[in-house]
Amino acid sequence: MSYQLIDIERRNKGVTWILINNPPANAIGEDLMQEFDHAVEELTNDEATRVVVIASKNPKIFLAGADLKGIVMNSGDMADDDNFIARESARMQDCFQKFADLPKPVIAAINGYALGGGCELALACDFRLMGNGKIGLTEVSLGLIPGAGGTQRMTTILGRAKAMELIFLAKKLEAKEAETIGLIHRAVDAELFEEEVTMFAEELSTGAVHAMGLAKKAINASEKGLAAGLKVEAQAFADTFLTDEPSIGLAAFFQKQKANFLVN
Structure with a gap:
């Protein structure tokens, strides 16, 4: 456009x-x-x-x-x-x-x-x-x-x-x-x-922006009540593993380094 x-x-x-x-x-x-x-x-x-x-x-x-x-x-x-x-x-x-x-x-x-x-x-x-x-x-x-x-x-x-x-x-x-x-x-x-x-x-x-987006979705869902918000959070947590951000973050953690997700 x-x-x-x-x-x-x-x-x-x-x-x-x-x-x-x-x-x-x-x-x-x-x-x-x-x-x-x-x-x-x-x-x-x-x-x-x-x-x-x-x-x-x-x-x-x-x-x-x-x-x-x-x-x-x-x-x-x-x-x-x-x-x-x-x-x-x-x-x-x-x-x-x-x-x-x-x-x-x-x-x-x-x-x-x-x-x-x-x-x-x-x-x-x-x-x-x-x-x-x-x-x-x-x-x-x-x-x-x-x-x-x-x-x-x-x-x-x-x-x-x-x-x-x-x-x-x-x-x-x-x-x-x-x-x-x-x-x-x-x-x-x-x-x-x-x-x-x-x-x-x-x-x-430089952070895990895909995870941020999923966290944002869960935070927004809190306005629908605790039960609904928890359900969205659980699925969003699972969805983080659909990207390679967890592997980047965990690898940096075990190497005692700060994760840089920008390379993702």
């Missing part, structure tokens, strides 16, 4: 960057979501891609929220369709869920504002590294609520009490504060942002 709103850059050690480039504000709309969908499918099937980084080419904005003006205008045309706005919300949920399900580590590299939908995309990623900008679910300040998975993911990550505080007060957090409460994994130097993200991504890429 030819991408118009994102750039796909394959870099060293199997790290592939998805760079959002939808001027002027990187707003999320159907065209961008379709490109996200295709990118997830492409990178899932690309054996050379070991780690995915989502970043922005806009120096100030990671990802803006939905095109609210467009939704409001279209909702008038769909006055007889009670489910129109709900379907728009479900569409964004489904798009972001694809990153949550992608069987490889996914890093949100946030070096600009990630409010509303931008925060929701970041929450769907496995890791969040942040330099400049602010992050938060600010929809309530507009009389709305997060509609792309934000109420669910923030509650899972931070707990009910903190999620309610941040959502109800529409808080916008800078990187250090977001790191302190666990909303992001790491606040990084904005001047060295790309270098630090790259170092972290390449550290992941």
Whole structure:
């Protein structure tokens, strides 16, 4: 597929960057979501891609929220369709869920504002590294609520009490504060942002990324309850032996060396 709103850059050690480039504000709309969908499918099937980084080419904005003006205008045309706005919300949920399900580590590299939908995309990623900008679910300040998975993911990550505080007060957090409460994994130097993200991504890429993908599947299944999660975990454990990662890891262990799975 030819991408118009994102750039796909394959870099060293199997790290592939998805760079959002939808001027002027990187707003999320159907065209961008379709490109996200295709990118997830492409990178899932690309054996050379070991780690995915989502970043922005806009120096100030990671990802803006939905095109609210467009939704409001279209909702008038769909006055007889009670489910129109709900379907728009479900569409964004489904798009972001694809990153949550992608069987490889996914890093949100946030070096600009990630409010509303931008925060929701970041929450769907496995890791969040942040330099400049602010992050938060600010929809309530507009009389709305997060509609792309934000109420669910923030509650899972931070707990009910903190999620309610941040959502109800529409808080916008800078990187250090977001790191302190666990909303992001790491606040990084904005001047060295790309270098630090790259170092972290390449550290992941030398690990057992197939096992990481299976662990991710099991972790995601925990939301379905303990019994269901344990069942998925058992099968995922068995599936690790379908690759040669266990032989690499065990050989390095017995040789008292650090395993490097990148050669796999």
